Amino acid sequence: MKALKYRNVIFTIVLCLITSLCFPVPVSADTGENHAQELRIGVPADRCPVFYIDSNTNDVVGIGVDLMRYAAQKAGYTAAFIPIKESNLKDALDNSEYDLLMPFGSAIKSTAGTPSIVTDNLMETPFTLVTVGNRKPSDTEHLRVGMLSSQKGVAETFTQLYPGMTIQMYETMPECVNALRNDEVDALLHNSYVWSYILQKPSYSDLTQQPSNMFSMDFRAGAPDTPEGRILTERINSGIAELSDTQRMAVILDYTSRRLYHYDFADYLYMYSLSIVLSSLLFIALTIIAVQRIRAVRRKHEEKLRWLTEHDPLTGTLSLQGFRRRVTELLREHPDIPYLLAYTNITDFKYINEILGRSAGDDLLRFWAKETEATLSEYEAIARLDSDHLAVLRHIGGEEKIRYDDEAVIDSVRSYFTDRGKENRVQVCGGVYILTPEDYRLCDVDHMLDLARVAEQRVRSRKKDGYEFYNPDQWEKGKRSADIISRLSAAKETGEIQVWYQPQMDVSTGRIIGAEALCRWNHAKLGWISPAEFIPILEEAGLIFELDFYIWKKVCSDLQKWNRQGLHRTVSVNLSRSDITDERDISGCFCDLIKVYGITTDQLHIEITETAFAENPTLLISTTERLRNAGFSVEMDDFGSGYSSLHMLKEVPVDRIKLDLRFLTKTGDPEKSRIITSYMVQMVSSLGMIILAEGVESGEQAEFLKNKGCSEMQGYYFHKPMPVEDFEKLIHAEKEQAPKEGTK
Ligand code: C2E
Ligand code: CA
Ligand code: CA
Numbered sequence: 001m002k003a004l005k006y007r008n009v010i011f012t013i014v015l016c017l018i019t020s021l022c023f024p025v026p027v028s029a030d031t032g033e034n035h036a037q038e039l040r041i042g043v044p045a046d047r048c049p050v051f052y053i054d055s056n057t058n059d060v061v062g063i064g065v066d067l068m069r070y071a072a073q074k075a076g077y078t079a080a081f082i083p084i085k086e087s088n089l090k091d092a093l094d095n096s097e098y099d100l101l102m103p104f105g106s107a108i109k110s111t112a113g114t115p116s117i118v119t120d121n122l123m124e125t126p127f128t129l130v131t132v133g134n135r136k137p138s139d140t141e142h143l144r145v146g147m148l149s150s151q152k153g154v155a156e157t158f159t160q161l162y163p164g165m166t167i168q169m170y171e172t173m174p175e176c177v178n179a180l181r182n183d184e185v186d187a188l189l190h191n192s193y194v195w196s197y198i199l200q201k202p203s204y205s206d207l208t209q210q211p212s213n214m215f216s217m218d219f220r221a222g223a224p225d226t227p228e229g230r231i232l233t234e235r236i237n238s239g240i241a242e243l244s245d246t247q248r249m250a251v252i253l254d255y256t257s258r259r260l261y262h263y264d265f266a267d268y269l270y271m272y273s274l275s276i277v278l279s280s281l282l283f284i285a286l287t288i289i290a291v292q293r294i295r296a297v298r299r300k301h302e303e304k305l306r307w308l309t310e311h312d313p314l315t316g317t318l319s320l321q322g323f324r325r326r327v328t329e330l331l332r333e334h335p336d337i338p339y340l341l342a343y344t345n346i347t348d349f350k351y352i353n354e355i356l357g358r359s360a361g362d363d364l365l366r367f368w369a370k371e372t373e374a375t376l377s378e379y380e381a382i383a384r385l386d387s388d389h390l391a392v393l394r395h396i397g398g399e400e401k402i403r404y405d406d407e408a409v410i411d412s413v414r415s416y417f418t419d420r421g422k423e424n425r426v427q428v429c430g431g432v433y434i435l436t437p438e439d440y441r442l443c444d445v446d447h448m449l450d451l452a453r454v455a456e457q458r459v460r461s462r463k464k465d466g467y468e469f470y471n472p473d474q475w476e477k478g479k480r481s482a483d484i485i486s487r488l489s490a491a492k493e494t495g496e497i498q499v500w501y502q503p504q505m506d507v508s509t510g511r512i513i514g515a516e517a518l519c520r521w522n523h524a525k526l527g528w529i530s531p532a533e534f535i536p537i538l539e540e541a542g543l544i545f546e547l548d549f550y551i552w553k554k555v556c557s558d559l560q561k562w563n564r565q566g567l568h569r570t571v572s573v574n575l576s577r578s579d580i581t582d583e584r585d586i587s588g589c590f591c592d593l594i595k596v597y598g599i600t601t602d603q604l605h606i607e608i609t610e611t612a613f614a615e616n617p618t619l620l621i622s623t624t625e626r627l628r629n630a631g632f633s634v635e636m637d638d639f640g641s642g643y644s645s646l647h648m649l650k651e652v653p654v655d656r657i658k659l660d661l662r663f664l665t666k667t668g669d670p671e672k673s674r675i676i677t678s679y680m681v682q683m684v685s686s687l688g689m690i691i692l693a694e695g696v697e698s699g700e701q702a703e704f705l706k707n708k709g710c711s712e713m714q715g716y717y718f719h720k721p722m723p724v725e726d727f728e729k730l731i732h733a734e735k736e737q738a739p740k741e742g743t744k
Pocket of ligand 1: 502517518519530531532535544548551574575576637638662694695696697714715716717721
């Protein structure tokens, strides 16, 4: 390293010596020949190291400048070098601002047509080729060569020397290099001194200068060919004549051995790109890791804070705040689970604290919470609200479960101290609130707690021990709902759920034209329960489709059986409004069923209640259309029960209207009911739809309807709904009768 440094210093000193020996300061200048004429010499400034601007002095310097200055001084001039503004020498020749212009290879004509005169040669400039890597141009005869467009003069000389080669001109050096790399040209041509500078650029390290000269160009100065021009060039020639080869070599060597190239930002980017990319990646990775760690720490901290505010430090159960959140969550996620909310309190807890000590009281609370918690599932929740008040959200799993929990937990709490050899028996008061559908919507946990607390206070003021319900009716209802909901799956298997048929008559012929399938449930625990009770409960719990589909399947299988017996019957099935949703393809369901059971579309009529149409007309109308397009008859059930019957008639595309007499005759004047019925029958018939009167209970009603033109009827007057065996007897009997009638 050190040796290299010394060598460089010695080299520089030798160079300076040679330069000072070669260029003794001209005597005239030294002797103060102040009146020497100043020559303004126009030169390009972008040909480092031949012509370029010194970044320190802002002067134009370079090999060409030094050689020309020497010749000018020898000729008795001082020289001022000005960067030419014009894009080429031909234009510059027409600018009288310059006395001389450089560099000329030979005389040329200016753009305006003025001929020029040139000086003698200042030096030979070798032109060399540059290629990518060590790729030697193969077909030297027909080489494609790229050049800068500012070197038009050189290009002309080159074409004369190498007529087989083609030249492509580019505005800038980066464009030239691009063309070379993209294989648009085989090599680039330029002055080899300039190459020595250009190729110092790090991103051009893939380029190689070919050793052999293509040719050399003269390097001269020139002026317009005028008398003054001639005198000038002649004088300059005398100066050039004094320039020795050694001097020339010294100047060339001086500039070509300097590191004139200054790295710009792009060069640094290129040189350090890998390190930059790697350090950027490292930086990004570190930032991501740091951000994630900060977030994780913050999250953990927040979780910890939340845990602290949502939990009771003594028992580890939820606090009131945590209970509010958890209950809301559970009610939103499980609207189908019937829940109760219990609020429990130890009577005279403060005396326990006083007599047995605080820690005994704390132990009791911890025991109580732990025992209760052990009976809860993940869908239930427990909290200690304050001192000795526990709240529990519990699934109403039937009476047995409550009793079990009560015995298992409360009894052990009651005997907590006696079990531990003390006399004190603990008394527990509880209030229970059964959640209503409204509570699932509003999720007002404090309100529910208040109601449970009201029941608890009733217990406290009277008995001091035990439980009471805030809403006992709701409790009974809730229990029945729970029994109904939890039994559905099993009931389908055991045959508790049956299909009964109620015949539909044509009174003009006296024949059974169809039947309505009605669901019956002989519940294992509750006995016979009415569809009016269990259907709304199953609708609320989102289970009605399960039941309806079971009924439809059973009806299809009965129809299949009758078909095989030669009885082609029609049955109307009920469709609950909750069966019809955007997600469910009801029409597809029925199509699949008839395919599976090998029955025909005319055998199934589908009843949809009128109020359903009023609730969601768009969806109901599209479902109806789809069912009818598939070939099924759609009936509007319970016509007359809603408020929008007349409007609905116009909008809804159904085949049959079921007019329910019970709605019409329920209240009011019988005469008015008759008038309304008669108009309704008339109106529906004139709209081209069939009308079936339902709920016909007397011969008088039947006669009246028949007279008004309604002959299809269903009701207790004809037949009550009956088990399938009874219905089968009826249709078989009718079949037996039919041929006899035919023979009459
Ligand atoms: P609905 O569709 O209007 O069925 C007719 C109801 O009227 C039946 O009550 C039937 O027993 C009763 N009924 C028939 N004729 C007379 C009569 O002359 N007088 C009186 N007072 N009542 C008569 P049911 O079977 O108790 O069904 C009640 C409701 O439950 C049905 O009303 C229907 O909306 C629904 N339902 C029944 N089975 C099913 C089913 O499988 N699926 C669905 N989604 N709903 C069903
Ligand atoms: Ca019906
Ligand atoms: Ca009905």
